[in-house]
Amino acid sequence: MEAIANQLNLDFEFFPAVSKFDRKELEKFNNSDQLLTSQKACYISHYKVYQSIIANDYDNVLILEDDVDIEMNIVNIMTDILSDLPIGWDLLYLGHCGWEKHGIPVGRSNEHGVYKSTKPGCTHAYAVSSLGANKLLKNLELNNLKAPIDLEIIEKIQQGIIISYSFQPQVIVQWRSVDNPSDVNPGSTEGSYPLRNSTLHYLGFSWNY
Template sequence: MKAMTDSLGLDVEFFTAVSTDDRKMLNRFNNSTYLKDTHKACYISHYLIYASIVSHGYDSALILEDDVDIELNITSIMSYIHRVLPDDWDLLYLGHCMNWEGSFFEPIDDSSPIFKLYPSKKPYCTHAYAVSYAGALKLLGELATLEVPVDLELISRIDDGIVTSYSIEPAVVVQWRSDDNPSDVSPDAEVEHKTLVNSTLNSIGFSWK
């Protein structure tokens, strides 16, 4: 992860995720008997990042999980996205799963030949999304009670109009997965091989096994 962000010239802060071994933390949010400990740890980790956004007074923050690959020209892509991103945004998905995005709404702007911004539909997964300060405030109140996986909670708030969300399609950040490098949260899940136009990891010598 550090090799990739260094090669892209990105200024990042590494946030230690909650471990499934941290029983004290998991028990603080132990109101859901439905979730596995891996899902609880993921949920709490993201919730604590929302709290950090608010406590530090950040205008926004991009949350990247540590198993991702990023478009090599991400800086120029995001310069365009920020020009067309509406001011009312709470969430911005740079990566997503399940192929729902971009199929139900017209793009916010149609001038880009490849990467377009759409209102979010059902942006499953949480490997790459930005949260505004206003969005973090909303999520701290809305997600204080842990019931289902965090990506489903976010989709529910999008569906209900509580948060305003947009998605980039095609995704500019994908999960770097292989059969011998499964998800920490859902290790038995089927591997989804989404590809990038120009992979940063490929450019620095990594390849799919």
């Protein structure tokens, strides 16, 4: 992540995530046998970021997990898109695990369109507004974990509680390799949509499986 930040001249704030090995923290919410410890850790980590958004009075925050690759012209793409994004948005998925090209795009930057979310999936790259953070904190039950957090969010989107939009094609993807497996989905080295101008490829990294 630091290499990407330096290459793209972006200022990242690194948030201390909850580890699947942090038994003390997990035991506070260890009320479900339906989730893996890694899924619980992911859920709690994202929930704590939402709390931080409100505590620090941020207007909006881009949440990135530590295994992502980013389009090199991300700043230009976001400059084009943000002016078209409807007022009152809660979430904006810059990366996801679905196909979100439904209907007419609300905004576009060259080949990248932004569409109303239907079933985005995954949490590796999405923006949350302060309004969205408040809604998530109100509607997600940290003391009653029922499903991985991305599935819980999808449910709220489909219920109309959360107003969400998604990039298609994605501008941020998960980087999967043998030496960089998923914590949430152990054993998975599945790739995702290839970026047109991959920052990690530019820096000399390559898929190695």
